[in-house]
Amino acid sequence: xxxxxxxxxxxxxxxxxxxxxxxxxxxxxxxxxxxxxxxxxxxxxxxxxxxxxxxxxxxxxxxxxxxxxxxxxxxxxxxxxxxxxxxxxxxxxxxxxxxxxxxxxxxxxxxxxxx
Amino acid sequence: xxxxxxxxxxxxxxxxxxxxxxxxxxxxxxxxxxxxxxxxxxxxxxxxxxxxxxxxxxxxxxxxxxxxxxxxxxxxxxxxxxxxxxxxxxxxxxxxxxxxxxxxxxxxxxxxx
Numbered sequence: 001x002x003x004x005x006x007x008x009x010x011x012x013x014x015x016x017x018x019x020x021x022x023x024x025x026x027x028x029x030x031x032x033x034x035x036x037x038x039x040x041x042x043x044x045x046x047x048x049x050x051x052x053x054x055x056x057x058x059x060x061x062x063x064x065x066x067x068x069x070x071x072x073x074x075x076x077x078x079x080x081x082x083x084x085x086x087x088x089x090x091x092x093x094x095x096x097x098x099x100x101x102x103x104x105x106x107x108x109x110x111x112x113x114x115x
Numbered sequence: 116x117x118x119x120x121x122x123x124x125x126x127x128x129x130x131x132x133x134x135x136x137x138x139x140x141x142x143x144x145x146x147x148x149x150x151x152x153x154x155x156x157x158x159x160x161x162x163x164x165x166x167x168x169x170x171x172x173x174x175x176x177x178x179x180x181x182x183x184x185x186x187x188x189x190x191x192x193x194x195x196x197x198x199x200x201x202x203x204x205x206x207x208x209x210x211x212x213x214x215x216x217x218x219x220x221x222x223x224x225x226x227x228x
Binding site for chain 1: 121124147149151156157158159160161164166204208210211212215216218219220221
């Protein structure tokens with residue numbers, strides 16, 4: 001089955017620790033995205049990548065970092081600089097980011113809690 | 116100008132009733148308006164989408180109405196069912212940013228039996 005997988009489903013972090021959230025897709029999509037979801041605030045874009053070895057900041061990139069070394073993988077690191085990291089994190093992918101109307105496909109999400 | 120404003124934040128509807136969720140935007144360059152449905156603990160999934168060359172699009176019990184002059188669009192769920200209980204997000208994009216979406220704040224719909 002083609003799709004997007006995120007791991008882990010639940011993640012607990014102590015203050016001051018960096019954690020990395022995994023996102024893998026086998027849809028052969030060029031573009032990948034990371035969103036943060038908080039109650040009542042919708043989905044806010046953290047980072048997105050249109051192609052391997054390239055990525056751009058979204059609206060709330062501070063305290064986060066990403067890499068795109070392989071087309072199918074787009075891990076997100078939540079650093080200790082992120083002041084309020086407790087949230088539901090969603091990874092998505094689409095065929096590309098420009099030149100057509102592209103559906104975004106979402107993974108099942110990772111719920112991060114800071115203890 | 117990049118915002119999409121969605122209302123209401125929450126909605127309670129009786130089984131068999133009509134659920135209506137509204138969205139408004141400012142950027143006249145937006146030309147793609149999808150709606151996503153999200154069940155608790157899951158990722159959103161595309162429900163239905165419209166482009167501004169039509170004023171209405173219907174898929175089963177779900178209809179998007181689009182008013183270009185008012186810069187508003189809405190989702191209507193006819194004959195609402197308890198299984199429709201979920202959070203609904205409107206979004207907007209342009210052809211040049213086809214995969215990059217601006218999302219509304221979300222509406223939590225609860226359909227009572």
